[in-house]
Amino acid sequence: MQLNAGCELSFYAQSPTPLILMLRPRSGAGQWIIREEYQITPAVNVTEFTDMYGNLCQRVVAPEGPFSIHFSATVQTADLIDTGIGAPYTPVEDLPDDVLHFTLPSRYCQSDQLGSLAAQITKNVESGYDQAEAIRKWIYESITYQYGTSDASTSAVDTAASRVGVCRDFTHLGISLCRALNIPARMVVGYLYQLDPMDLHAWFEAYVDGRWFTFDATQALPRGNRITVAYGRDAADVAFTTQFGSMTLNEMKVWVDAVQNETSESDKKVDEEATLLTTVGSTEQTAN
Known part of the structure; x- marks a missing residue:
């Protein structure tokens, strides 16, 4: 299933505050990133690195005042997760x-x-x-x-x-x-x-x-349709935001929605024919 997922985070920084963000999933087992959008307001310099667990991390310094992050992605996910009843212990x-x-x-x-x-x-x-x-x-x-x-x-x-x-x-x-x-x-x-x-x-x-x-x-x-963002030993390794200073999270929104089914083939054909008639017979066409 294709999913549209994302989050919006709204902060207020009492002073310039360094941040490490961990919001970008990457393609891998059970998921393929089709599209993603990452917006930070106000605009700041961003550098990215991969940590020891393979997670994508972004470094920024939030200026004093309101600071917001918007991330969204369309991801192809696995409908099922693998199970292994009876799978043996690995020494x-x-x-x-x-x-x-x-x-x-x-x-x-x-x-x-x-x-x-x-x-x-x-x-x-x-x-x-x-x-x-x-x-x-x-x-x-x-x-x-x-x-x-x-x-x-x-x-x-x-x-x-x-x-x-x-x-x-x-x-x-x-x-x-x-x-x-x-x-x-x-x-x-x-x-x-x-x-x-x-x-x-x-x-x-x-x-x-x-x-x-x-x-x-x-x-x-067991349920599939998951989007993995990060792996770690525990929560200390996988925080979506790690701040180094005085900063308040005022609001957070999270969404995960199924991508609507594509138009059927018959509907596509009708749409294509209508578009063809409109463009070929249009008086607004200009010759190059």
Whole structure:
């Protein structure tokens, strides 16, 4: 499915403020960027780099006063996500070098403190994909999704104790429980079609059987039509905006809409004939 997705961010900077933005998705597995538009007001110098996870990042300095960012894109997305029931666990000694660090604890994912819970959830479950799926299902069934119950400092350990949170918290907990079983797991942020309420979204991927699989603990069943913007160890790596100074976010809008079906072939033919008659017989034509 083709999706039109994007966001608008409106800030007020109390003084000139450096920013790192992470808003541009890139073509890759399950998505192809057809069109994109990036507007920053007022106009400022922008430089772009690729971080260690392959994410596209933009550096700007917002001047004092109002500052806004508009990003939109049309993306071809996969209608389904791959599943792998029974896919085997990949031993740590066989992991690629660039996957190894996704087995370690990180700022919001204290996997070293959640081993007992992970073992309890996956008791008698086959090692590998089935363990990650058991974790996803347990979070979906056991953690209450509720806005306003967590903040930027909430960690996986906090969520495991409170049993409440939002997609960010669900994701941190899923990552931590997988890593506690030596299954590499990483955070993914982006857009999800028909998310309710609409917002920027987070989910996790687990590495089993030599590849990454998608898991979303906020959803009852696997869902495709996702647009990935960034990957990282946890939320510290995938912030859409990172500011280095006093700056207030006043408003944020997010949208994901299906591209309307193209005109049918018969309608196209009628339109082409009408255009041909209009142009060929037009008295407004000029000879070159």
